[in-house]
Amino acid sequence: MADRGVESALKEFMAERDWDQFHSPANLAKSVAIEAGELLECFQWSDDGDPERVQEELADVLTYCHLLAAKLGVDADEIVLRKLEQTRAKYPIDRSRGRSAKYDQL
Amino acid sequence: MADRGVESALKEFMAERDWDQFHSPANLAKSVAIEAGELLECFQWSDDGDPERVQEELADVLTYCHLLAAKLGVDADEIVLRKLEQTRAKYPIDRSRGRSAKYDQL
């Protein structure tokens, strides 16, 4: 239920512009990847990205994520929390603590 | 304030595993891009991605987005809404309605 405000604001914005027609799941997945590339560009040559620009690019990634969640009929927060439970099972605290290794290499 | 539940759940999860040390903004931006690639893979050869898998990959993208927002000290919903206002100014309804063109080509 967390994102009700964001999701309804986005929905209204898109409806006003009749943009829903472009927002197939495949196009939204491409858009997420494109914006993720722009976010990454903030860190292309340095680990210190300009915070203002990072925020803007992150907002773009999140926007398309929310549009895709809405298109799938799922709640963005709920799927994050559900996935977190799966990740919890894959990465038991005692074996994963302080390590960045993938679960199949723990 | 929308994501309070998600952000605190993620924070607790990471603290238990002492993973915060890996989560520099640059590493999180890379992680967003990596997961965005996996989301895109659901649509590599077809516009019909398996909804279950799409949800899981979308959840991974969102998870790293939330971690990056937390690291920047910003609220994920707030930056989306703020960016939406900027986009509103760039894409006036009368000129952008029903068109997928970029703002500089409207």
Place this chain on the structure above:
Amino acid sequence: MADRGVESALKEFMAERDWDQFHSPANLAKSVAIEAGELLECFQWSDDGDPERVQEELADVLTYCHLLAAKLGVDADEIVLRKLEQTRAKYPIDRSRGRSAKYDQL
């Protein structure tokens, strides 16, 4: 003409499997992005990627790049060299030397 060996090897491989039908420019562009994400994963938590794995992922990115070049009917080396000339004009040596700034900020 540089990649004749690679391009003809890839062409034969794809023909044997009748995979050309999947290789629309759009699908190949998605594939390049997906494999670029896997390449990036080698450096997700550290700047020291395993060289063997980096090579393999880089090979995957290059493979889809070559397939896309072939689909467009262009030579992969030629377009790199042509773009290099454009970049040369954008980044004069005297202003760009030792700087990672974008051309519009030089």
Place this chain on the structure above:
Amino acid sequence: MADRGVESALKEFMAERDWDQFHSPANLAKSVAIEAGELLECFQWSDDGDPERVQEELADVLTYCHLLAAKLGVDADEIVLRKLEQTRAKYPIDRSRGRSAKYDQL
């Protein structure tokens, strides 16, 4: 040996600008992903990307791939051909013909 022309042209270009200092493998992998996002943007809302723009973006991806290959001390064509042999083993003609399924689902 295929890319000798491209690799030496790139090497000279970078040396003139003293840009090699920015080209760590990690930075080059990020650059490949960033440019792959720009290539994908040509197909964001449609499967018909503008061929001129597609070529330019593809050239950018290839450029960073070549720089990364050079940094790793490997030949770009050789790693593609070597990987092709591995893929050949994973995708026997009789089981993969006309199918886009992953090798573990054949």
